[in-house]
Amino acid sequence: MAEYTINKYRTLFVRAKELYLEEKYEEAVTLLELIVKNDETGYEAMFILGKIYYYGLNGSVNYDAAFKHLLVAAMNKNIEAAYLVGLCCYYGRGTEVDPTQAISWFEIAAKNSHTKAQYYMGLSYFEGKGAFKNINLALKWFLIAAKSKDVESMVKAGDCYEMLSKHHHAATMYLAAAIENDAYACEKIADYYLNGLGINKNTENALYFYKKGYENKNYNCAYKLGLIYVAGEIINTNYSRAFEYFEEASNSGNKDAMYELAKMYYRGLGCKVSYKMTLSLLKSQALENFPKALSLLGDIYQHPESSFIEEDPVTAKNYWVKASELGDGYAMCKLGFCYETGYGVLKPNLRMAYDWYRLASQNDYPEAKAELKRFSRNLVGKIKLTGTPKTIERHINSETLVVSKNKENATEEAKTLEPEKDAEAE
Numbered sequence: 089m090a091e092y093t094i095n096k097y098r099t100l101f102v103r104a105k106e107l108y109l110e111e112k113y114e115e116a117v118t119l120l121e122l123i124v125k126n127d128e129t130g131y132e133a134m135f136i137l138g139k140i141y142y143y144g145l146n147g148s149v150n151y152d153a154a155f156k157h158l159l160v161a162a163m164n165k166n167i168e169a170a171y172l173v174g175l176c177c178y179y180g181r182g183t184e185v186d187p188t189q190a191i192s193w194f195e196i197a198a199k200n201s202h203t204k205a206q207y208y209m210g211l212s213y214f215e216g217k218g219a220f221k222n223i224n225l226a227l228k229w230f231l232i233a234a235k236s237k238d239v240e241s242m243v244k245a246g247d248c249y250e251m252l253s254k255h256h257h258a259a260t261m262y263l264a265a266a267i268e269n270d271a272y273a274c275e276k277i278a279d280y281y282l283n284g285l286g287i288n289k290n291t292e293n294a295l296y297f298y299k300k301g302y303e304n305k306n307y308n309c310a311y312k313l314g315l316i317y318v319a320g321e322i323i324n325t326n327y328s329r330a331f332e333y334f335e336e337a338s339n340s341g342n343k344d345a346m347y348e349l350a351k352m353y354y355r356g357l358g359c360k361v362s363y364k365m366t367l368s369l370l371k372s373q374a375l376e377n378f379p380k381a382l383s384l385l386g387d388i389y390q391h392p393e394s395s396f397i398e399e400d401p402v403t404a405k406n407y408w409v410k411a412s413e414l415g416d417g418y419a420m421c422k423l424g425f426c427y428e429t430g431y432g433v434l435k436p437n438l439r440m441a442y443d444w445y446r447l448a449s450q451n452d453y454p455e456a457k458a459e460l461k462r463f464s465r466n467l468v469g470k471i472k473l474t475g476t477p478k479t480i481e482r483h484i485n486s487e488t489l490v491v492s493k494n495k496e497n498a499t500e501e502a503k504t505l506e507p508e509k510d511a512e513a514e
Contacts, residue, residue: 155182255286417453
């Protein structure tokens with residue numbers, strides 16, 4: 089009688105599998121639930137049911153049910169189930185996050201030639217999840233998976249080679265993934281071609297892959313295409329095209345593109361001059377901690393080119409202070425100018441000026457060394473120039489900073505800049 093019952097459910101499983109293959113998932117689930125409830129040895133039924141619940145093929149994801157069924161199937165040597173249980177443990181789906189358990193399950197599947205499990209073995213070592221971070225071991229697994237044409241593994245292998253400074257090998261992997269239309273790989277191989285890194289410099293190929301990456305919705309590529317059209321070094325300058333690329337990248341949240349777009353509105357490159365749009369972009373929440381944007385705001389308030397923006401030395405200085413706190417060497421150099429001349433500060437302070445010029449030089453701002461040399465030459469006998477610049481923080485704190493006030497008024501200020509007047513300013 090028991091044998092008849094088992095055979096009955098095995099017959100039902102044949103029908104359930106047919107329904108699954110015909111993508112009639114809801115009907116398949118009904119039969120599979122009946123089977124796993126009554127046949128404790130129906131491991132393949134458990135796997136298929138778990139897979140349906142994991143991917144939500146029947147209309148709704150159910151990780152708890154998926155993990156329960158997949159775990160039993162995995163423990164009974166179902167390789168695909170072992171991989172999916174690994175994913176559940178890796179991401180905490182239907183169970184607690186447990187990278188150590190995840191890598192154990194991935195390893196079972198990976199050693200049985202499961203390509204995505206091999207990728208996740210590499211990723212576990214790459215990220216140091218479930219195992220010590222080990223780039224060489226990560227690379228080993230990524231290369232194994234890459235042999236099966238796994239594009240994600242090709243890309244990660246490229247990243248590993250790059251971290252190991254093996255740029256020729258990195259270029260090979262990025263190129264292979266880019267040919268398969270991976271958007272990130274398109275950007276990376278374009279960078280390599282543009283700079284001749286690990287591969288012969290080829291600006292035509294760089295342009296081709298930036299465009300291919302952009303077509304695959306990598307908006308970093310759009311930003312870099314904008315820079316190319318502005319520079320005019322490998323293709324004729326075209327501000328209108330550059331503006332379009334910057335605008336698309338900006339709309340996707342690329343902060344560098346937002347900054348470049350603000351500059352184009354400010355100068356009227358590829359668009360009409362619009363100080364309103366310039367300030368709107370530079371003072372947006374997205375750029376509130378973006379050093380280059382803060383430095384440019386300082387410059388605008390130092391030398392406003394619109395009759396609707398008044399010169400404001402204190403506001404200019406405050407934007408440079410904030411940019412310098414974020415490591416901007418240009419802003420540090422501008423603060424040297426402020427303390428040298430008394431611009432936007434309570435009074436000139438030569439020691440402070442020297443300290444800021446020196447910090448700018450240490451932060452690799454190109455013109456800072458020349459400014460430091462000029463300034464030092466003019467200060468012989470006036471102040472002591474040795475020692476650590478400990479005065480900066482104290483003096484900054486003693487100044488009245490109005491950056492927060494500027495942020496509060498940014499929206500109101502932008503509203504006062506009428507579009508018609510922008511056109512007149514042009």
